[in-house]
Amino acid sequence: MSERTPDGASTPRTRTVTVDGVVLRRGSRVRLRPSRSADIFDLALAGRNAEVDTVEEDFEGRIHVAVVLQGDPGRDFGVSGQIGHRFFFSPEEVEPAGTQPESGPGRPRVLVAGIGNVFLADDAFGPEVIAALRHRPLPDGVHVADFGIRGMDLAYRLLEGYDAALLVDAAPRGHRPGTVSVIEPEIAELDGAPEAHAMDPVKVLALARRLGDGPLPRILIVGCEPLVRMNGDEPDVVFGLSAPVQQAVGEAVRMVETLVGEVLDGASAAARATREGEEVSPR
Structure with missing residues (x-):
């Protein structure tokens, strides 16, 4: 199953990215740390805890981490792929937070x-x-x-x-x-x-x-x-x-x-x- 990236590319939902030695995948917990050049909406989310929904790559090869915020009453809309409750950050703008879910295909869900x-x-x-x-x-x-x-x-x-x-x-x-x-x-x-x-x-x-x-x-x-x-x-x-x-x-x-x-x-x-x-x- 795939979904659209910020630039329209279709990509698998199973992609991962390594940040600070931790492999981030769907369900991983992160803390947001947007760069100083980010827009005001992203800066307002600095320090918030979130959960990775997907890790995506656009047509130019740039990696984006799509997250849903913990505590957001509309987070389930984001997990369903609706853009209004998903936020996109570069790997440099997130840090692993808390206990991460186990890796591997055998992890029950x-x-x-x-x-x-x-x-x-x-x-x-x-x-x-x-x-x-x-x-x-x-x-x-x-x-x-x-x-x-x-x-x-x-x-x-x-x-x-x-x-x-x-x-x-x-x-x-x-x-x-x-x-x-x-x-x-x-x-x-x-x-x-x-x-x-x-x-x-x-x-x-x-x-x-x-x-x-x-x-x-x-x-x-x-x-x-x-x-x-x-x-x-x-x-x-x-x-x-x-x-x-x-x-x-x-x-x-x-x-x-x-x-x-x-x-x-x-x-x-x-x-x-x-x-x-x-x-x-x-x-």
Whole structure:
């Protein structure tokens, strides 16, 4: 998968650059130190902590480090490739900061994606759970993002090499309102018509299958039974979750943390087994 550089060149997302002896790649943590000749907008970011989104090379061979700011409420738009929340610096204008993620293709990665419309009462369950997770410590390799109703963004994100994706959503299944459950859909059996501008999980997964040329990650849906169900045709918007669904947010957060741990442990064990098999296999 590729995306455009500041000058329009298409380049792989797996590029790296070494700064102060540290290899920076997607997910690396950096501190910004713009040069004195930078414009006023870049200078205003001096000292801010950020995360590397991509390392890119333009047509003239110059390297650019595209970053998203830590603490930026719109950072997920930047990670989705939208220029408004990504900032470009030269390698000389960033310095490694904090503990860096492990390198190598065997490092497991998990996406936790909130789904829902904050204007439709209990449909905001997914975004509320993501907001709560942002205050919790999560292992390296776990990316938490509120996708709202951006179905196309989520479909493309599912193609970025994650081992698993946890989709958090309001999911009516006929249970008592506030009931949290885990659903693992059969990807091979998905037959929903793909839609670019919808946030029905089945249709998003169908769109991702249509867009990609390989298997999707393991998908788990953490769903909550809503009390107030809206379809968007109502004359008024409704902010806030109903009482039973609000109470379920904490339970969903704990469930996500448990599932993340299980996925990471399983992926790490599988990677170790693969490496050991490769080491002992005859030439």
